[in-house]
Amino acid sequence: MAKFNPPDSFAFDRPNEWGDWKQRFQRYRIATKLAKEDGEVQVSCLIYAMGPEAENIFKSFTLSEDDQKKFDVVLGKYDEYFYPKRNVIHERACFYQRGQRPGEKVEMFIRALYDLSEHCDFGAARDDHIRDRIVVGIVDKDLSRKLQLEAGLTLTQTIQTVRQSEEVNAQVHQQQGEACTAVQEIARERGKFAYREKQQWRNRRESGQQEAPKMPKCGRCGKIQHKDHERCPALKSTCHKCKKVGHWEIKCHTKAVREVTETEPVSQTPYFLGAVTNINKNNDKWTVKIVIGVTPVTFKIDTGADLNIMEEETFNMLCPKQQLVQSNIPPMSSPGGQLICVGKFQANAKYKEKHYSFPVYVIRSLTANNLLGRDTACAMGLVKRIEKVHSAFGEHGTLKTDPVKILLKDNAEPYAVYTARRVPLSLIQKVKEELLRMEKNDVIEKK
Structure with missing residues (x-):
């Protein structure tokens, strides 16, 4: 039988990783057949694998001698120690508000719903809640409406449908991209052909092969300029466009107005519609x-x-x-x-x-x-612009109310401590002046 090493010691400064470490130890316990040993042996292996700090935590448990030898009881005590008491209402609110974000893959959205449902206490109805959240939360609203019309829809069918839809949409976009690439290639070829034609025309012009000069044309009939203007055939003709005598329609410069329409001014600035919700x-x-x-x-x-x-x-x-x-x-x-x-x-x-x-x-x-x-x-009088707002704060930026005092328990310990951000050298003098001003006006206590 293969030998397995126990998992690395548990990082007590990261208690939120207790679930992952516990699951890994459970697999090690089954793989090495440690689960068939006595409870006292299993408890000892658990505490040894966790690390030296686990001994002090174990001593703080109020357990009888019999319970100290029961693996499930001891493991449950460690769960109570590392897991804070969760607010089910808050966990469910986070679950129901989760939707697929723009650009997010369907697989990542489904995995996020599974993780959020861990602490919602859905019980046997967990799959139904995840199914409903996928149907309502996906970005593709056409697919969402289609799924809502399916009677007896299961979680497996929902996941399979949304995955297939995402793959098909990706393939369609890829095909459109290939078509655009082909069109761009054709446009480039046409551009090259036009460039060659223009270059050939320049070469002919530089070599002296110029085209024959164009003959001037008559401004009345459009034909070649007459030596005698009185011989123009359009001199006594009536234009079919402006109904005037002396020229043909082909040389008429009158602009006919065929239709008068009223158009709204076009805004040069594009409109942006931000968040629109139900x-x-x-x-x-x-x-x-x-x-x-x-x-x-x-x-x-x-x-x-x-x-x-x-x-x-x-x-x-x-x-x-x-x-x-x-x-x-x-x-x-x-x-x-x-x-x-x-x-x-x-x-x-x-x-x-x-x-x-x-x-x-x-x-x-x-x-x-x-x-x-x-x-x-x-x-319509539904809203009104307020020109002046009276400040609710004093001269020093503090709210005009009685001071608030926050009481902490005697044994309260901070979950995490973060150091203050460093002040840039260029702002150190200004920060000092501001702190002195706040101390002088009793905004903060003097140290």
């Missing part, structure tokens, strides 16, 4: 219901938005149906990529028995909601 998760104080036509629409008040934004799905539910017109604004960008603006319409809205009219831009997005821009919100 309205139901936001504070109701920052959402407002506005009736457009006869349809109530929920908007989020966004003082940082220059435009009024509506999601295409909401636009399709408006009654009566609104007509979209083409918008000339530049493409809008967001953390998730470029947003497609399908058009705009003039909303005739009603809020608190008052009527308003403002432009709304409709975008195609699976995650965006409706935003009420800064100008419209101000016009």
